[in-house]
Amino acid sequence: MLNAARPCCAILSTMRNVDALDARILLALDADPRATTVALADRLGLARNTVQARLKRLEEGGQLREHSRRVAPEALGYPLLALVTMSISQRVGQSTREAILRIPEVVELLFTTGDGDLLARVVARDTEDLHRITNLLLEAPGVVRSNTTIVLLEVQPFSVRSLLERHAGP
Amino acid sequence: MLNAARPCCAILSTMRNVDALDARILLALDADPRATTVALADRLGLARNTVQARLKRLEEGGQLREHSRRVAPEALGYPLLALVTMSISQRVGQSTREAILRIPEVVELLFTTGDGDLLARVVARDTEDLHRITNLLLEAPGVVRSNTTIVLLEVQPFSVRSLLERHAGP
DNA sequence: GCCGCATTGAGCATTCTGCTCATAATTCCT
DNA sequence: AGGAATTATGAGCAGAATGCTCAATGCGGC
Numbered sequence: 001m002l003n004a005a006r007p008c009c010a011i012l013s014t015m016r017n018v019d020a021l022d023a024r025i026l027l028a029l030d031a032d033p034r035a036t037t038v039a040l041a042d043r044l045g046l047a048r049n050t051v052q053a054r055l056k057r058l059e060e061g062g063q064l065r066e067h068s069r070r071v072a073p074e075a076l077g078y079p080l081l082a083l084v085t086m087s088i089s090q091r092v093g094q095s096t097r098e099a100i101l102r103i104p105e106v107v108e109l110l111f112t113t114g115d116g117d118l119l120a121r122v123v124a125r126d127t128e129d130l131h132r133i134t135n136l137l138l139e140a141p142g143v144v145r146s147n148t149t150i151v152l153l154e155v156q157p158f159s160v161r162s163l164l165e166r167h168a169g170p
Numbered sequence: 171m172l173n174a175a176r177p178c179c180a181i182l183s184t185m186r187n188v189d190a191l192d193a194r195i196l197l198a199l200d201a202d203p204r205a206t207t208v209a210l211a212d213r214l215g216l217a218r219n220t221v222q223a224r225l226k227r228l229e230e231g232g233q234l235r236e237h238s239r240r241v242a243p244e245a246l247g248y249p250l251l252a253l254v255t256m257s258i259s260q261r262v263g264q265s266t267r268e269a270i271l272r273i274p275e276v277v278e279l280l281f282t283t284g285d286g287d288l289l290a291r292v293v294a295r296d297t298e299d300l301h302r303i304t305n306l307l308l309e310a311p312g313v314v315r316s317n318t319t320i321v322l323l324e325v326q327p328f329s330v331r332s333l334l335e336r337h338a339g340p
Numbered sequence: 341g342c343c344g345c346a347t348t349g350a351g352c353a354t355t356c357t358g359c360t361c362a363t364a365a366t367t368c369c370t
Numbered sequence: 371a372g373g374a375a376t377t378a379t380g381a382g383c384a385g386a387a388t389g390c391t392c393a394a395t396g397c398g399g400c
Contacts, residue, residue, distance in 0.1 A: 017245055017246065017247055018241075018245050018246060023246075026237070026238060026241055027238075029237045030236050030237045030238045033229070033234070033236075033237040034229060036357090036386085036387060036388090037387075037388075038386080038387060038388090039387095046347080046348090047347060047348045047349065048348090048349090048387090048388095049347075049348065049349080050346080050347055050348070052388085052389085053346085053347090055204075059203070059204060061245075062242070062245075063241065063242055063245035064203070064240045064241060064242070065240045065241075065242055065327065066200050066203075066240070066329060066331065067196070067199045067200045067203040067240065068196060068197075068200045068329050068330050068331045068334060069235075069239040069240050069328060069329065069330075070234045070235045070236070070237065070239050070240065071188075071196055071233065071234065071235075071330050071334065072232070072233055072234070072235055073330055073333065075187055075188050075231075075232075075233035076187065076188060076193075076330065076333050076334070076337055077187055078333065083282070083289070097325050097326075101325070101326055104332035104333050104335070104336050105333070106326070106332075107326075107328055107329060107330055107332075107333070108324075108326055108327065108328040108329070109324075109325040109326040110321045110322075110323070110324055110325060111321070111322040111323040111325060112253065112319045112320065112321055112322060113319055113320045113322060114317075114319040114320075118325075119253070119319075119321075121328065123330075123333070147284075149282045149283055149284040149289075150282065150283045150284075151280045151281070151282055151289075152280075152281040152282060152283060153280070153281040154278075154279075154280055155267050155271070155279040155280060155281060155288075156267075156271055156276070156277075156278055156279040157235065157278065158239060158277055158278040158291065158328070159236060159238050159239065159277060159278070160238050160239075160241050160243055160246065160277055160293075161236065161238045162274035162276075162277075163243065163246050163248065163274050163275070163277070163293070164238060164241065164246070165274070166274050167246055191378095206355080206356060206357090206388090207356075207357075208355080208356060208357090209356095216378080216379090217378065217379045217380065218356090218357095218379090218380090219378075219379065219380080220377080220378055220379070222357080222358085223377085223378090
């Protein structure tokens with residue numbers, strides 16, 4: 001898991017983009033994730049073989065990410081969501097990120113521009129739990145400053161449906 | 171889609187938490203998202219009926235979110251990822267969030283504590299595209315200030331696998 | 341016009357699903 | 371400990387889906 005890091009753009013070269021048909025299939029899957037290939041083909045007016053081949057390509061081609069993306073952290077007992085920006089003092093080696101990624105409550109970790117160098121998305125059981133986790137973060141080698149922002153409301157949880165809809169065409 | 175907003179905690183009351191067995195099933199699904207129920211049952215040493223019932227409950231109980239969470243925006247032609255924090259001047263009504271959510275490139279929208287009131291996760295085709303989108307955001311009613319941070323590297327893309335592993339027990 | 345690529349339709353053996361029911365095994369409550 | 375409720379298991383069965391192959395049919399680029 002520690003070497004899951006990847007530059008945002010390097011993928012583009014290897015990764016074949018999804019076209020309008022792929023987008024339509026993914027949207028149909030969005031409406032009913034457990035739909036069978038046949039059901040999707042019916043709904044979209046496509047041949048079963050087409051949907052089957054497309055889906056296989058999407059899964060094998062890396063356009064689809066891991067399934068745990070769909071699991072709601074609340075359901076695991078972590079109703080609190082926070083964003084922690086951190087500044088790194090020294091040249092950041094593997095050690096810093098490894099230390100941070102060893103914390104299970106860190107569900108996402110990004111290098112960013114701007115005032116902070118690192119942004120961690122953290123889930124917690126409650127505020128006390130969050131305090132414990134931010135302390136853990138500050139103990140990671142090279143982390144000199146941290147700033148915690150609590151998420152009050154997920155107005156729109158992560159979703160690329162709007163992009164898919166645009167991609168799917170009219 | 172506009173009314174997908176939900177308080178972080180209200181769910182907990184309705185939502186039955188996933189237990190260790192659920193977590194193991196979800197982890198197995200993570201390893202092979204297209205695995206059949208029978209295959210999962212075999213791998214986990216469970217009865218087919220058990221896995222079938224559990225999965226049905228997870229899907230129907232809201233513990234699993236939409237499928238498009240798994241789609242990589244890069245594959246749709248949006249290699250750039252940015253975080254835009256915004257300050258809201260007036261009492262923010264529906265109009266502000268609706269205006270923002272009408273922008274397809276906004277893939278996530280959060281109300282937060284701290285210096286900004288709103289945080290938008292935005293994907294873009296390139297920096298010029300990002301500039302266009304941030305201007306769109308500033309045109310939304312009530313948005314007075316914005317601060318854009320570019321994501322340089324996704325060290326760890328969103329994943330709750332570590333939480334699942336802890337939940338699954340030893 | 342020709343070639344490569346994707347879609348389509350068909351067929352077939354195997355596997356899976358959805359469903360029900362009855363029987364253990366667990367957990368929870370008193 | 372006793373008993374009840376929930377959960378897991380095993381079996382069975384008709385119908386449906388899958389994985390696979392092959393041949394035919396578009397469709398765009400050169």
